[in-house]
Amino acid sequence: MPTVEVYAHETLGKDLHALTFASPIDLRANHCQPGQFLHIRVSRSFDFLLRRPLSLCDADVEHNRLTVVYRVSGEGTRRLAARKPGDLIDVLGPLGQGFPIHDMDRRALLIGGGVGVPPLLELAKQLRASGKSVQTVVGFQTAGQLMLIEELAVYGEVAVMTDDGSAGERGRVTAALTAELCADADRYYACGPSVMLRAVQEEMSGKGVPGYLSLEERMGCGIGICVGCVHPVLRGGKLANAKTCRDGPVFDAQEVVFP
Numbered sequence: 698m699p700t701v702e703v704y705a706h707e708t709l710g711k712d713l714h715a716l717t718f719a720s721p722i723d724l725r726a727n728h729c730q731p732g733q734f735l736h737i738r739v740s741r742s743f744d745f746l747l748r749r750p751l752s753l754c755d756a757d758v759e760h761n762r763l764t765v766v767y768r769v770s771g772e773g774t775r776r777l778a779a780r781k782p783g784d785l786i787d788v789l790g791p792l793g794q795g796f797p798i799h800d801m802d803r804r805a806l807l808i809g810g811g812v813g814v815p816p817l818l819e820l821a822k823q824l825r826a827s828g829k830s831v832q833t834v835v836g837f838q839t840a841g842q843l844m845l846i847e848e849l850a851v852y853g854e855v856a857v858m859t860d861d862g863s864a865g866e867r868g869r870v871t872a873a874l875t876a877e878l879c880a881d882a883d884r885y886y887a888c889g890p891s892v893m894l895r896a897v898q899e900e901m902s903g904k905g906v907p908g909y910l911s912l913e914e915r916m917g918c919g920i921g922i923c924v925g926c927v928h929p930v931l932r933g934g935k936l937a938n939a940k941t942c943r944d945g946p947v948f949d950a951q952e953v954v955f956p
């Protein structure tokens with residue numbers, strides 16, 4: 698299994714961490730897509746055999762390092778938070794299908810909610826590098842959960858929504874998807890909890906903007922073997938089960954079916 702060294706582990710806020718480690722693959726020889734994920738063994742102990750999926754947040758090609766940004770939400774991420782620079786960690790990836798970047802598009806609209814925000818940073822970076830303009834809308838429950846706002850603002854305007862109004866505007870991300878904002882977008886890219894993705898899919902399909910959804914499905918193996926991550930999709934007009942780890946986590950929004 699690929700074991701790599703932790704380079705840095707920063708605390709960004711309450712229960713929020715940025716973990717940077719040597720890439721398990723050579724980033725100069727292998728392009729990694731924003732929206733792909735790393736499958737990380739959080740502890741060497743046998744009671745934690747299942748890896749945890751975390752999105753690629755930044756790929757530093759020059760130094761061959763990857764960064765994930767994660768919130769401690771259970772025992773696995775709590776154990777990961779104890780890792781220190783110089784420690785060795787077992788990382789698979791980057792895995793899965795990420796966000797495609799289309800040559801003809803000029804304006805991209807990025808939409809993120811909660812722990813769905815980290816992959817938008819590498820996406821914004823790659824979109825800007827390919828000459829596109831980037832506008833971002835992010836949503837959180839409350840101000841204490843905000844993450845990566847300044848970092849995203851390097852690449853374009855960022856609108857913040859919170860459920861309780863404690864930062865940015867009060868309301869869900871869909872409230873920020875005004876006709877004016879969407880008229881400017883050639884394509885949207887969304888990542889967040891299912892309830893948000895479903896609402897975004899409905900809103901953007903009504904406005905006629907094509908896009909992609911990155912699903913946060915629970916995962917087992919992460920490489921297409923265990924069938925623990927299936928999600929219904931429409932393929933050729935028929936309902937099928939896609940494996941989120943291998944066929945996704947990013948899907949064309951038109952094919953995703955929310956049960």
Ligand SMILES: Cc1cc2nc3c(=O)[nH]c(=O)nc-3n(C[C@H](O)[C@H](O)[C@H](O)COP(=O)(O)OP(=O)(O)OC[C@H]3O[C@@H](n4cnc5c(N)ncnc54)[C@H](O)[C@@H]3O)c2cc1C
Nearest residue numbers: 749750751752767768770771772773774812815913914915
């Ligand atoms: C493709 C993908 C990318 C993700 N990227 C990020 C990220 O960049 N930053 C971040 O903070 N979180 C991200 N998550 C969610 C993250 O994987 C979970 O928060 C984490 O696995 C929780 O593990 P735990 O042991 O601390 O929590 P527990 O709740 O104890 O976990 C128990 C089990 O449930 C799974 N699980 C729990 N919550 C989730 C969830 N929301 N999604 C999927 N599986 C879950 C765990 O993997 C574990 O197998 C991502 C999830 C997926 C599927």
Ligand code: FES
Nearest residue numbers: 917919923924942
């Ligand atoms: S997590 Fe095992 S098939 Fe997807």
